[in-house]
Amino acid sequence: MRKKTKIFSSLLCSTVLMMGILTGCSDSGKDTSNNAAKEQKTLTLLIDNQTTLDGIKAVADAFEKKYDIKIEFETRPGGAEGDNVVKTRLATGDMTDLVYYNSGALVQALNPEQNFVDLTNEPFMKNVMDSFKKTVTVNGKVYGIPAGPVIVGGWLYNKKVYKELGLSIPKTWSELMKNNEKIKAAGKTPVIGTYKDDWTTQLIVLADNYNVLAKTPTFAEDYTANKAKFSDTPEALRSFKKLEEVYKKGYLNKDFLATNYDAGLKMLAEGKGVHYPMLTFALTAIAKNYPDKINDIGVFPQPSDSPDINGFTVWMPAAIYINKNSDHVEEAKKFVEFYISPEGMNAYLSKVKPEGPLAIKGAKLPDDVYPAVKEMLPYFESGKTAPALEFLSPVKGPSLPQITTEVGSGIKSAKEGAKLYDRDVEKQAKQLGLPGW
Amino acid sequence: MTKSINRFYTYYFLLPAGIIYFVFFLFPTIMSFFFSMTWWTLTDWKFIGLENFITFFTEPSLNIGFKNTIIYAVVTSGLKVIFGFLLGVFLCSRLKTKSFIRSMVFFPTLLSTIAVGIAFTVMMHPTQGLINKTLQVLGMVGPDWLGDTRIALLSVALVDVWKGVGIATVIFIAGIMSIPEEYYEALMMDGGNAFHKFWYIILPLSRPAMNSVIILSFIGGLRSFDLIWAMTKGGPGFSTDLIASIIYKQYQAGFYGLSTAGNVILFIVVSALALPLYVYLNRKEVDV
Numbered sequence A: 001m002r003k004k005t006k007i008f009s010s011l012l013c014s015t016v017l018m019m020g021i022l023t024g025c026s027d028s029g030k031d032t033s034n035n036a037a038k039e040q041k042t043l044t045l046l047i048d049n050q051t052t053l054d055g056i057k058a059v060a061d062a063f064e065k066k067y068d069i070k071i072e073f074e075t076r077p078g079g080a081e082g083d084n085v086v087k088t089r090l091a092t093g094d095m096t097d098l099v100y101y102n103s104g105a106l107v108q109a110l111n112p113e114q115n116f117v118d119l120t121n122e123p124f125m126k127n128v129m130d131s132f133k134k135t136v137t138v139n140g141k142v143y144g145i146p147a148g149p150v151i152v153g154g155w156l157y158n159k160k161v162y163k164e165l166g167l168s169i170p171k172t173w174s175e176l177m178k179n180n181e182k183i184k185a186a187g188k189t190p191v192i193g194t195y196k197d198d199w200t201t202q203l204i205v206l207a208d209n210y211n212v213l214a215k216t217p218t219f220a221e222d223y224t225a226n227k228a229k230f231s232d233t234p235e236a237l238r239s240f241k242k243l244e245e246v247y248k249k250g251y252l253n254k255d256f257l258a259t260n261y262d263a264g265l266k267m268l269a270e271g272k273g274v275h276y277p278m279l280t281f282a283l284t285a286i287a288k289n290y291p292d293k294i295n296d297i298g299v300f301p302q303p304s305d306s307p308d309i310n311g312f313t314v315w316m317p318a319a320i321y322i323n324k325n326s327d328h329v330e331e332a333k334k335f336v337e338f339y340i341s342p343e344g345m346n347a348y349l350s351k352v353k354p355e356g357p358l359a360i361k362g363a364k365l366p367d368d369v370y371p372a373v374k375e376m377l378p379y380f381e382s383g384k385t386a387p388a389l390e391f392l393s394p395v396k397g398p399s400l401p402q403i404t405t406e407v408g409s410g411i412k413s414a415k416e417g418a419k420l421y422d423r424d425v426e427k428q429a430k431q432l433g434l435p436g437w
Numbered sequence B: 001m002t003k004s005i006n007r008f009y010t011y012y013f014l015l016p017a018g019i020i021y022f023v024f025f026l027f028p029t030i031m032s033f034f035f036s037m038t039w040w041t042l043t044d045w046k047f048i049g050l051e052n053f054i055t056f057f058t059e060p061s062l063n064i065g066f067k068n069t070i071i072y073a074v075v076t077s078g079l080k081v082i083f084g085f086l087l088g089v090f091l092c093s094r095l096k097t098k099s100f101i102r103s104m105v106f107f108p109t110l111l112s113t114i115a116v117g118i119a120f121t122v123m124m125h126p127t128q129g130l131i132n133k134t135l136q137v138l139g140m141v142g143p144d145w146l147g148d149t150r151i152a153l154l155s156v157a158l159v160d161v162w163k164g165v166g167i168a169t170v171i172f173i174a175g176i177m178s179i180p181e182e183y184y185e186a187l188m189m190d191g192g193n194a195f196h197k198f199w200y201i202i203l204p205l206s207r208p209a210m211n212s213v214i215i216l217s218f219i220g221g222l223r224s225f226d227l228i229w230a231m232t233k234g235g236p237g238f239s240t241d242l243i244a245s246i247i248y249k250q251y252q253a254g255f256y257g258l259s260t261a262g263n264v265i266l267f268i269v270v271s272a273l274a275l276p277l278y279v280y281l282n283r284k285e286v287d288v
Helices: A002-038 A054-067 A079-091 A123-127 A130-135 A159-164 A173-185 A198-206 A209-215 A219-224 A234-248 A261-270 A282-289 A329-339 A342-351 A371-381 A400-408 A414-432 B002-012 B015-035 B051-058 B060-092 B098-110 B113-123 B130-137 B152-177 B181-189 B194-205 B207-223 B226-231 B243-252 B256-283
Strands: A041-048 A069-076 A098-101 A144-146 A151-158 A189-191 A273-279 A297-300 A312-315 A319-322 A385-387 B038-040 B045-047
Touching: A041 A054, A041 A079, A041 A329, A054 A069, A054 A329, A054 A342, A069 A079, A069 A329, A079 B243, A098 A329, A130 A385, A151 A159, A151 A261, A151 A371, A159 A297, A173 A189, A173 A234, A173 A273, A198 A234, A198 A273, A198 A400, A209 A219, A209 A234, A209 A312, A209 A385, A219 A234, A234 A400, A234 A414, A261 A273, A261 A282, A273 A282, A297 A371, A312 A371, A319 A329, A329 A342, A400 A414, A414 B060, A414 B256, B015 B038, B015 B256, B038 B051, B038 B256, B051 B060, B051 B256, B060 B098, B060 B152, B060 B207, B060 B243, B060 B256, B098 B152, B113 B130, B113 B152, B113 B226, B152 B207, B152 B226, B181 B194, B194 B207, B207 B256, B226 B243, B243 B256
Parallel strands: A041 A069, A041 A098, A189 A273, A312 A385
Antiparallel strands: A098 A319, A144 A319, A151 A273, A151 A297, A151 A312, B038 B045
16 A cells, blocks of 8 residues: 555656646746736847847837837857857747847848848838848848948057157058058057957958959959959958068067957057057947047058058948747837837937947937047048948858968968968858859 | 566666667767768758768868877877876875875866866966966076967867876776785785886786776867867967867858768767777786
8 A cells, every 4th residue: 555655656746747847848938928918018139148238228228118018138149159049049930039140141041031021111221221231131132120330340540659659541551561660660569469369360351351342343243153262363362461461570469379359459548559450349348448548549441552442341230130930020120110210229329339330321420429430431421431241242261260360370371371261161152052162 | 478578578678768868869870970961051951972071081171180189189198197197106105195185186177177278278378377477487488388389289288188187097096006915015025126016016907097098088088179169269270170179160150061070070080099999908908
């Protein structure tokens, strides 16, 4: 008798535990849908943990006040690890209502036709800058709205040191090298290298795209179609050579291989290093950590070999997409419309100082923007900008950071590096199944 | 009749474990052999034969991993055997603070590999790191441990040895302790000294322990990933890329088929190197 009770009770226990596990799995999903139906509506948004949330949260708060719809943020890692999270969640049908993700080449890999809502014919899309729309267009359909300002890749420089040494902004590469020579003679680091974070090594090559396209306008298309290569297009190879030259002339800080991005920003802000090839999103980090130094920081485009060709390579902001399989597509559309309305943008700008102009037609920047941003505006007004290659072509080799590290630290020559990158690109294009490879 | 029922009956007990083994081990293994021969995007796949393997062997940024992995495995397992053995002998002698030193030696094994990696990366900074600052005080100029492509791999290997030598030491201590006391007595009767004791008794009779250490640390070295990733991420450039870190990078880039092929290659490399080594070492083993 006792034995039987024992067996029975243990069976009961395990069944209860098992039930607990099973219900635990589905609990979270049930709860949110119930809440949404009964009380306030909720939209979920997946965003990477590298982006500062202040601006988007301000827009979300204003949106909640107006429409009584709450935005819930979920975070994911950035970089390639984050790409996998997004891809996996889309593939398993477990995606949030709104998705914050890169524009440009990366989004093509997400199969937007299957996963995102087509926004081409929405009236609010008229306000979005055409150059941005191009980067979220796949097969003629537009899928995203700009989530932040446009930024540029160029050479951040310390204005104070420039003044002290009597330097002027270089219009050609050789002028830049002369400036570097003078800075080196003055005992300061001419170019800051932060190779410990290897993504920063790509900047000289990537920011040269304006100059490449100015001389070979069809490079992006030919490159995508497997007709042009970095190693046999002289202008593109020049980008790698510029990187090589900076190292060979000894302009980098002594311990550039062990220096990381944060340390690089510190050097620039304190004037120990004078140039830092970087994206202007770094301005926010400088303003946050060295608020009294931000007015000393300026930016100029990576110069070409001719004074007539001088413009910025531009990085488009990340986009917000709507999950096609969401139960709240209508509410999500309301949110993206609000986001790019003047009201939404004002809420955004109340919390965030933009690192460049906004990708919305007619949007005005406040007067107290960073001085470096003011330096950028004339180039935008006169149309002297070109998107970075990754926004024009889905072809981007994953090993570029390692290859530019090798070229930028003298392990490989520019030519060898460019050749290796061409092979890396070929591998990527084949793995993605692009036509023509 | 009853006999046959009994025979099947026993197998039912194996079934739960068998199912788990199949679902979580055998099935994924077989699937990975299949997907290594495909072009795969998680949702969609296409059979492409051996192309992934060809890519892996022909591309310089991929096959540099083979050389590095072998160097890494040989250096780490070699040093772990030498240091582990010496520490083991030392810690079996009559010392007052024996148990304290034993726990000191074993302590790094308990730490998280990532934490160790980050801590050593900071200490190995060429100008601000603790190691080079110490060398500076002594009047020496330390190298750029992780930045110099010639020594970066060895620097990481040394950290691996520091972290893993505790396990090797424990195995050696167990081996040395199990040597019967009679041998030492016999040696004393014959008038042998401490060196003879080490050379003629401890060294040959701790052979089984040594074989375990060699095999374990060699396989561990071949598969090593976490420490490299925490310290250099395969850099500068590709100079410290191991097969495992290369596989991870291909996976990060979304090349799922290619990275699965890399895993199959790693599996084959580990078996092809570890199995003959195991057979060879076991043949030479002396019976205690």
